[in-house]
Amino acid sequence: MPTAGSTRRRPPPTREGSLSELEALVRDAAHGAGLSWSLAEEAGTAVRWLAARRLPGAVLAADWLERRAALDPAGLAPGGGRGVWLPQGEQLCPLLAGTALADHGRGELVLGAVAAPLLLAPFAALAARARGIGLELAWEGALVCLAVDGEGWRAEGPELAVERAAGVSLHPASAAVQPGRPKPVRPELPLALWRRLEALAARSRAARGDSGDD
Amino acid sequence: MSSSASVCTAARRDPARVMRLARLGSLHSCRLSFARVMLRRLAGDGWRVERPTWAVDDTGAGTAIYTARGPERCYSLVAVAPGDRTARTTERRDEVACVLVDGVAAPDDVARLQAAVADGGETRLGARDLCLVRARRSTRLFETLVTSLAAGGQPELDEVERVGYALRTISVHASGKLGSADRDHLADRAEFAAPYQVEMLTLYLIRAFSVDLVDHLAARRAPRTATALGCEPRRRLGVGNATGPGLAPFFINHPLLADRWFGVREEALARVRGLERATVDARRRFHTHLGDARAHVASWSSTHPLQARKIAALDDDLARLDAHVEAHGLAERHPWDALWRWGESELSLEGQELLASLVMDPYGDLVDDLVEQMAVDERAGGRLDGRMRVGDLRALLGDVYDWALAIDFDDPDARAHLWYADAATGEARLAPRATLDPELERPCAPAYDVQALARALDQVADDVTVAEFVLRRPEQRGAVRRAQLARRHAYAEIRDNTLDADLLPLDLLRAKLAFMGATRFDPSSDRWVRVTFYQGAPLADELESADADGWIYATPPAAHA
Numbered sequence: 001m002p003t004a005g006s007t008r009r010r011p012p013p014t015r016e017g018s019l020s021e022l023e024a025l026v027r028d029a030a031h032g033a034g035l036s037w038s039l040a041e042e043a044g045t046a047v048r049w050l051a052a053r054r055l056p057g058a059v060l061a062a063d064w065l066e067r068r069a070a071l072d073p074a075g076l077a078p079g080g081g082r083g084v085w086l087p088q089g090e091q092l093c094p095l096l097a098g099t100a101l102a103d104h105g106r107g108e109l110v111l112g113a114v115a116a117p118l119l120l121a122p123f124a125a126l127a128a129r130a131r132g133i134g135l136e137l138a139w140e141g142a143l144v145c146l147a148v149d150g151e152g153w154r155a156e157g158p159e160l161a162v163e164r165a166a167g168v169s170l171h172p173a174s175a176a177v178q179p180g181r182p183k184p185v186r187p188e189l190p191l192a193l194w195r196r197l198e199a200l201a202a203r204s205r206a207a208r209g210d211s212g213d214d
Numbered sequence: 215m216s217s218s219a220s221v222c223t224a225a226r227r228d229p230a231r232v233m234r235l236a237r238l239g240s241l242h243s244c245r246l247s248f249a250r251v252m253l254r255r256l257a258g259d260g261w262r263v264e265r266p267t268w269a270v271d272d273t274g275a276g277t278a279i280y281t282a283r284g285p286e287r288c289y290s291l292v293a294v295a296p297g298d299r300t301a302r303t304t305e306r307r308d309e310v311a312c313v314l315v316d317g318v319a320a321p322d323d324v325a326r327l328q329a330a331v332a333d334g335g336e337t338r339l340g341a342r343d344l345c346l347v348r349a350r351r352s353t354r355l356f357e358t359l360v361t362s363l364a365a366g367g368q369p370e371l372d373e374v375e376r377v378g379y380a381l382r383t384i385s386v387h388a389s390g391k392l393g394s395a396d397r398d399h400l401a402d403r404a405e406f407a408a409p410y411q412v413e414m415l416t417l418y419l420i421r422a423f424s425v426d427l428v429d430h431l432a433a434r435r436a437p438r439t440a441t442a443l444g445c446e447p448r449r450r451l452g453v454g455n456a457t458g459p460g461l462a463p464f465f466i467n468h469p470l471l472a473d474r475w476f477g478v479r480e481e482a483l484a485r486v487r488g489l490e491r492a493t494v495d496a497r498r499r500f501h502t503h504l505g506d507a508r509a510h511v512a513s514w515s516s517t518h519p520l521q522a523r524k525i526a527a528l529d530d531d532l533a534r535l536d537a538h539v540e541a542h543g544l545a546e547r548h549p550w551d552a553l554w555r556w557g558e559s560e561l562s563l564e565g566q567e568l569l570a571s572l573v574m575d576p577y578g579d580l581v582d583d584l585v586e587q588m589a590v591d592e593r594a595g596g597r598l599d600g601r602m603r604v605g606d607l608r609a610l611l612g613d614v615y616d617w618a619l620a621i622d623f624d625d626p627d628a629r630a631h632l633w634y635a636d637a638a639t640g641e642a643r644l645a646p647r648a649t650l651d652p653e654l655e656r657p658c659a660p661a662y663d664v665q666a667l668a669r670a671l672d673q674v675a676d677d678v679t680v681a682e683f684v685l686r687r688p689e690q691r692g693a694v695r696r697a698q699l700a701r702r703h704a705y706a707e708i709r710d711n712t713l714d715a716d717l718l719p720l721d722l723l724r725a726k727l728a729f730m731g732a733t734r735f736d737p738s739s740d741r742w743v744r745v746t747f748y749q750g751a752p753l754a755d756e757l758e759s760a761d762a763d764g765w766i767y768a769t770p771p772a773a774h775a
Contacts (some may be wrong), residue, residue: 015338015393016340016341016393017390017393018390018391018393018394018395018396019390019396019398020389020390020391020396020397021390021391021392021393024640028635028640036688036689036691036692037656037657037689037692038688038689038690038691038692038693039688039689039691041692042691045593077685077686077688078685096685096688099598099684099688099691100681100684100685102597102598102600103598103600103680103681103684103685104600104679104681105600105601126597129597130597184396184398184399184401186341201640202637204635204653204654205634205635205636205637205640205654206634206635206636206637206643206645206650206651206654207636207637207638208634208636208643208645208649208650
């Protein structure tokens, strides 16, 4: 046990992995946390998009999935008028709001309180590609710019990884963002985070014997 | 973007005829299969295989490295065998773990991989590790081979032919599994542009290792009398593989790949059928392949009653095909189309699908370019079109999924099974519905899902947008997206009920394995099938002079007699 005032604290152990295993794990974790397979699949894709850009999607998803399990799903979906989406409960689920804004191909939208708003970014990227324009997502202390191809991005601000934003706006980008896919990366995440996702994923799997043979 | 954008669509078979489980379960390898694509590349681009390290003791324990060198890059197979002394169990003693590493394998790679694949720990691969294959010695053949060679003799060719391998793979992990490199990392490499080329290179190198291991153990056992395995039996050894339900939902989970692979195969067949004349050379090659195929089928056996019956029917099919070609020749106009039409009316499904493979075989120049279309970026297919109106979606379902909407899911037999993921491996498994928590069911039944979607749409007005509909029913997103995709991709869906009591997962496995290039399908149950890869293929030291395509059904001279 390190004692107070001892030398620098050792960083928690991490584990490197692949983007495709992270995607599959988040998908199973999301279903384990109660999401339908349809949404779970999109959660996996979204976290992969973020992790491929070294954005902290995996930890935000794990936090949100764990918190979400205790909430009434009916309160998490967006309602309200055409240009303003408000939560029916305390906050919007970023996966429900994100898929909806991608489906609608929205280029301009005001959202009420959103949990883990960074998780909206991959869906806004889909909307940007569908509309053929650059888009910006903004909330207090953070700005994410999405290129017209749905691949290029720029993210800045101290509150990118905030667990809840009081309001989020989506609007056409004021300046162009460089398009293009990022170079392939290897996600290196805290081992404890992999384990949390694995624990959620285990709820969507079954231990039964159907062994192989030769 | 349709998969058929760059391809002529004339005379492709109707997807409603092709995409049926019974036909999928009768598919054969063809020249577009991935093992053959890899071998053509190895031979055509002058790849060389070296063995820089051989540190194996007289029990088979130790490490070997094989390096395949191509025009631009090289890849190394690191084979780690625990052997008698270090393995924890007898079963493990017969196992070997093989990792394909990007580039040259350095000593620290070997130490790293030895630790990674050791008993007891969690297996984790790194950024340069492309594929891990665990393989086991064949209980039927491995020891027989070593014993014969140690005594200075050669094994019975018939037995080698019948079993077909000394090592059988028990698991294959690549494309990011267990932390291995993602496909994105290899995206710009020509040698891995076609699907499953990493796995196929790995298997080819394991085949070389398996032969060396047999020779080595025989020599260590009886240094004075032992001889090396002869050329012919070496060629007759491929790599075995046993595949189970984990692979079965592949085409269901990857509708874009299904569309592309089946579409490309149909296109190849259509191109050949469209030929006005068959050259003398093409006819000669067809005859050779047909003769080889007959010998191959004659030596193909299965203990599974269903497959045994199919093989017997196929044997009969080929005899009649041979007689028909003998009697009618191939000299008239549109000879392949005429032969095809005859085959469709006269042959079993196995016979028809083998005929499809056979008529493509003489026509590399005409069809091999299609391989380039078989790799698909599935991410490009994905976004749900939310602007579509519910009325149009309803019409689309009636149009594309008429076969699915006709299934009576109130009949318990129509929902007898449930697909779930195994806790230990994450792989797909099948269970009787009543035995598992329904929450664990995975969406592997498009027909059922589409019916559920149609019901969910029942009370929704025609002019509501799909975006609004899925906002209220987010659990229907997957089915909506799939239906929109199936409208644009004719071969995306298998048009049968994958929950039915009569479902044979074998049919799904067979199709996947045929695209991979497997031969000698030998089901050991309704869910597991044994196959062989590379049996008869040129050896690593024959690549330069080899016929990279003439081997697929080639049988040793003895079997022709």
